[in-house]
Amino acid sequence: MDDLQLKFGNIPLVEIGRSNNLSTVKESIQFMSNVLKQENKSNDLINFFEEMVDIVESRVNDIDPKDKKRVYFARDDTGLSSHPAGSQHTQLIELCGGDNVFKTDITKGSAGITIEQIIEWNPEIIIANDPLFYNKVYSDPLWKDITAVKEKQVYLAPQSPFGWFASPPGANVIIGIPWTAKVLYPEKFQDLDLKNITKMFYSEFYHYNLTDSEVEDILSSSGLKEY
Secondary structure (H helix, E strand, O other): OHHHHHHHOOOOOOOOOOOOOOOOHHHHHHHHHHHHOOHHHHHHHHHHHHHHHHHHHHHHOOOOHHHOOEEEEEOOOOOOEEOOOOOHHHHHHHHOOOEEOOOOOOOOOOEEOOHHHHHHHOOOEEEEOOHHHHHHHHHOHHHOOOHHHHOOOEEEOOOOOOOOOOOOOOHHHHHHHHHHHHHHOHHHOOOOOHHHHHHHHHHHHHOOOOOHHHHHHHHHOOOOOOO
């Protein structure tokens, strides 16, 4: 922190801890609202977050564990690196009623996975973090027998202006809640207008008004067919 502060000179540097954990994100937002004296705006963001969580949880909490969608998170350009269940980087899978197929006692950091292991897990849905992997997975013979690939259920987490799913830490992951819900259970969220929700989120919290073509590009590029 001291080295970074030296680089910024007289501009104060503030570190926000645990901002990538959805269970503590409200605390981080409230902390920043005090620093920036923007309490009203922070309340709006917290209300949006709580509304999205309530909508999603009310529709997925009664899913029988054996019926939960099996999901794999492909972290890098090879698809062979991931974060396990319980990790802060994959918490949207659990929040939205999915079953992260990668399970281990160590939940911090990423880990390498073999293609043989992924074939054994046979996920129904793959969420990719890297566009290089996403763009080649359907033509890669190593992945062709995995259900998610055969059923065209591979999705690219939006990265504009920041990652919606895993990183970087921050409130940007909040808009990832309705996106992930649509990816995992589109039939349960047909009435959730992700296009308008995204435009509203960007306008209110990024202070940028997306055009129809821009929001279409963000959502369609992620692999969603209906939003």
